[in-house]
Amino acid sequence: MSAPDTPTYFPYDQNRNSDILDVILQKSIRFSIHQEPLYELDSDHLPVKITIDASLSFSTPTRKLITGKPDWEKFKQHITQNLIIPKNILNIPNADNAVKHLREIICQAADTCSAKQNTITNYSPNQLPHTILKLIKSKHQTRRLWQIHRLPQDRKKLNYLTKKVKNSLEEHRINCYQKYLSTIHPADSNLWIATKRLIKPNTNEIPPLKSGRCLSKYRS
Numbered sequence: 001m002s003a004p005d006t007p008t009y010f011p012y013d014q015n016r017n018s019d020i021l022d023v024i025l026q027k028s029i030r031f032s033i034h035q036e037p038l039y040e041l042d043s044d045h046l047p048v049k050i051t052i053d054a055s056l057s058f059s060t061p062t063r064k065l066i067t068g069k070p071d072w073e074k075f076k077q078h079i080t081q082n083l084i085i086p087k088n089i090l091n092i093p094n095a096d097n098a099v100k101h102l103r104e105i106i107c108q109a110a111d112t113c114s115a116k117q118n119t120i121t122n123y124s125p126n127q128l129p130h131t132i133l134k135l136i137k138s139k140h141q142t143r144r145l146w147q148i149h150r151l152p153q154d155r156k157k158l159n160y161l162t163k164k165v166k167n168s169l170e171e172h173r174i175n176c177y178q179k180y181l182s183t184i185h186p187a188d189s190n191l192w193i194a195t196k197r198l199i200k201p202n203t204n205e206i207p208p209l210k211s212g213r214c215l216s217k218y219r220s
Contacts, residue, residue, distance in 0.1 A: 001025055004035040008046045010147040018147070022048045039144040042162060065110045075113035079105055132168050139165050 007018035024033060032053040037046040083105045089095050128136075139161040146154035184191050 002033050002035060004037050004048060006037055008037045008048055010044050010046070012044055014150050021045065024050070039140045039147070042143070065107070067114050070110070071113040073113075075109045078109040078112050082108070128169075128172065132165070132172060135161065135165055135168060 002024040003020050004022065007020050009021045010018045022035070022037075024035065026033065034051040034053070036049045036051070038049050039046060041047055084101060086094065086098055089098060139158065142154060142158045142161055145151075146158050180194075184194055
């Protein structure tokens with residue numbers, strides 16, 4: 001069993017003590033586990049970051065030679081104009097150079113004939129500016145002080161920062177959406193993408209309650 005070194009639960013009632021609610025039960029695991037409470041939510045129960053001391057393996061995705069619909073006439077024209085075919089290959093270095101040249105010309109031709117996709121500006125309000133990130137960090141620090149010391153001035157400052165962060169995030173969201181709308185052009189596909197996002201039906205509808213083969217009804 002593994003548990004954090006510091007409490008993860010800070011009740012709002014000052015007559016109650018803080019406690020650890022989050023533990024890990026492990027069996028036949030040789031990795032070391034470290035738990036760190038994060039002061040990043042406006043709740044009496046803190047989230048816990050779990051670090052497992054184990055190595056990770058990453059794989060690089062295979063690069064595609066041709067992306068999109070190719071223009072084979074451009075492909076043929078580029079190879080015809082740029083490929084140099086040696087008359088004689090007398091040794092291994094000459095053969096290696098010829099193969100290298102052929103590979104480079106084919107890659108260049110593939111890049112030339114591939115359809116270039118227009119860059120679409122996505123509506124992404126989650127990329128916060130440095131000023132808001134700094135404000136959120138200050139709120140987290142103040143909240144941690146209040147949870148530890150329970151001083152009224154810390155609580156007052158925490159309420160102020162919480163409201164300020166909320167207003168800043170809302171203002172940032174509105175500015176990002178206005179900037180996103182200004183980049184939409186009728187000739188680009190991003191106008192259809194934005195429209196499709198707005199008219200997308202709600203798929204999270206609550207199904208009706210059933211009692212046997214009949215629908216349940218209630219009176220308000």
